[in-house]
Amino acid sequence: MGFPTSRRALLTALALGVPAIYLGRQGWQLAADPLHPKDCGPAVEAGTAAPDGTPQLAWSSRGGTVNDVSCLSRTPVAGVVDIRSEADVATALAHARANGLKVSMAGARHSMGGHAFARGGMVLDMTGFNAVTLNAADLTITVQSGATWHDIQNTIHPEFAVKAMQSSDVFTVGGSIAVNAHGMDHRVGAIERTIRRIRVMMADGTVVPCSRTENTDLYRHVVGGYGLFGVILDVELDITQNAIYRSSRRIIGFEEFPEIFDKEIAPDASIRLFYGHLSTAPGSFLRETILYSYHxxxxxxxxxxxxxxVSMIKLRRLIFNLSKQGRLFHRLKWYAEKTIEPKFESCTISRADAQTEAEQCLVSRNEPMHDSVPYLFNRLDHETDILHEYFVPRDHIVAFVDQARGLMEAHEANLLNASIRVVHKENVALNYAPAEAFSLVLYINQTTDAAGIAKMRKLTGALIDLTQEHGGRFFLPYQLHYSPEQLSRAYPEIETFWARKRYYDPDGRFSNVWHRTYGLED
Ligand SMILES: Cc1cc2nc3c(=O)[nH]c(=O)nc-3n(C[C@H](O)[C@H](O)[C@H](O)COP(=O)(O)OP(=O)(O)OC[C@H]3O[C@@H](n4cnc5c(N)ncnc54)[C@H](O)[C@@H]3O)c2cc1C
Structure with missing residues (x-):
């Protein structure tokens, strides 16, 4: 005997309605804006007591803990001081000297291993020290080190654009110089190549200008020096015209990449920005690749x-976070990148106005670089997304990615994004690229419990060993999951780097978690 119609309707409504409500709620959660920065590191003892403050120091917090974007670096500090002027830096350093405090500088805190703060130390929050002055006739800008690329673009657009920066605009100039950041301009190279001059305040309060031709040794240590040599006050940077580019994309198998790069990308001077995204979907995992070029x-x-x-933040965040839920969603994300995203690319001249097929999408240089990645930040508890970057000699890249694929699968890594970058020989003291290289950038999800941390540590160690078998190096602003031996194998110059640190900062005033972990300071 069948159910009465009304009961059947009720059951049908329940059968459809309950999952719909559940999925709707889950979807809402996956797409929701973060309420505040995540702070989910392991519990630590209470912070050291705040020192006796001097009235002129603008403490934004005393005692307590700070964290970085990994949310896994919660560290007790003496406090955080807001910096608004050069005089504020001098006052803070004087206070630190008088009270025996360690000092660190914090930009956007997007380094992921406590590089921006030291246990018990005074943190200088540089983000309010952010004036940008355009010197149009010289094609340069003078910026205070707390300015972000976003601030700079908003000041110099529409006529000018940044020459070298990361692939997104959320970082401060000080934080970017301190790691010698690099991005999607495959011809210009890292930020060091665009620096005319930096002014640095040393631990004793003196201000020293440095550049490729002035106080060169200090310059080579401040750039890529993780804030251990002095406070970068301001910097003069080369900029460029905000030219109009035609964007294009092409899907290839990764094994074809080196030949395509050598024969088509590198020799083509009309290509101004270039990078590749590798598939994270089952079936094409780290094989299928989209090459993005801007001509x-x-x-x-x-x-x-x-x-x-950036448009459609919630939809992007939803697709991104869904991809953490398993293979089907990884396929959905890759499908969306291959087939849906191109239709929504924001073009300076819309497709409708474009005169010819070749003008399909015209964008100004600032547009692809003006991305604050808000969709990467979320309200999900107990999980976080961690960056890695491995630099390998160009002729090793295919073999390296083949083996990295095996490692990722063996470690069941939840890989969210993978990109390939072009890196040039750099000339700074602690150098991730002593020769031309390609780099593999990985963004990997993990749980924030002990099991998630242990799993990531194992995977990172294995990826670093693999990189070293290929004669490569790894990027240092990320989690501190490597041994001192792995660090000195990758960077044989590290002992000299520490020795120069002791020379320029004999009292060890500047410090951070990375320095304490590997710098062997007593
Ligand atoms: C989502 C994401 C994407 C990324 N993409 C890229 C990329 O495309 N390319 C790339 O190269 N890197 C990339 N990174 C790494 C990033 O460039 C570094 O972590 C960079 O340091 C972040 O800048 P920040 O302003 O957050 O610096 P923070 O993390 O706040 O600080 C980093 C270091 O700089 C020092 N510092 C900050 N300000 C000063 C100052 N005024 N004087 C002296 N030292 C200072 C700090 O003490 C610290 O040691 C990425 C990181 C994330 C999380």
């Missing part, structure tokens, strides 16, 4: 519109 278009009669924020 000089020759279009000069267009004034780029004002820079807008």
């Amino acid at each position: 000089a278009s020759g279009v000069t009669d267009v004034t780029p519109p004002p820079l807008g924020d």
